[in-house]
Amino acid sequence: MFDFLKLGFAEVNWLVVTAIGIYGWVIKKYSASAxxxxxxxxxxxxxxxxxKDMPSKEELAExxxxxxxxxxxxxxxxxxxxKVDxxxxxxxxxxxxKSK
Known part of the structure; x- marks a missing residue:
């Protein structure tokens, strides 16, 4: 009945390596470089x-x-x-x- 689910070592190895490759690609894509x-x-x-050089609130108030x-x-x-004018x-x- 579930004969299609039987996987050999080669198939499991291929799936694991593929999953690790995809995981590595995603991590590298979204991680920041040095x-x-x-x-x-x-x-x-x-x-x-x-x-650090900006004035504080107290200094601004002053x-x-x-x-x-x-x-x-x-x-x-x-x-x-x-008034002088x-x-x-x-x-x-x-x-x-007076001069006139």
Whole structure:
């Protein structure tokens, strides 16, 4: 009844070698080469170095506070410049009217 399932040593050997060959081909196809691993290692080191040099959240908050203070100072300087500009315009107008 199951005579077709009887396999000899040669057939079993052929099946095992074929299965191992297919397994090896699949593993090689989906595994990374040594060069790819070296390239990834270099990229990871570069990313780690760039992250190491980045400011922390606390440093960013401090910089933001400094920028707010500078913005307020620039606003007050702009107001002072406007007042000086108005005073110069008034003096200029006075001198022009006086010379006529």
């Amino acid at each position: 060069q790819e691993l070296a390239e990834l290692r270099v990229r990871v080191i570069q990313i780690e170095n760039s992250i 910089i933001e506070g400094d920028i707010k203070v500078l913005t307020a100072n620039i606003g007050s300087i702009a107001n002072s410049v406007e 108005k005073a110069v315009t008034r003096i200029e107008s006075h001198l022009i009217d």
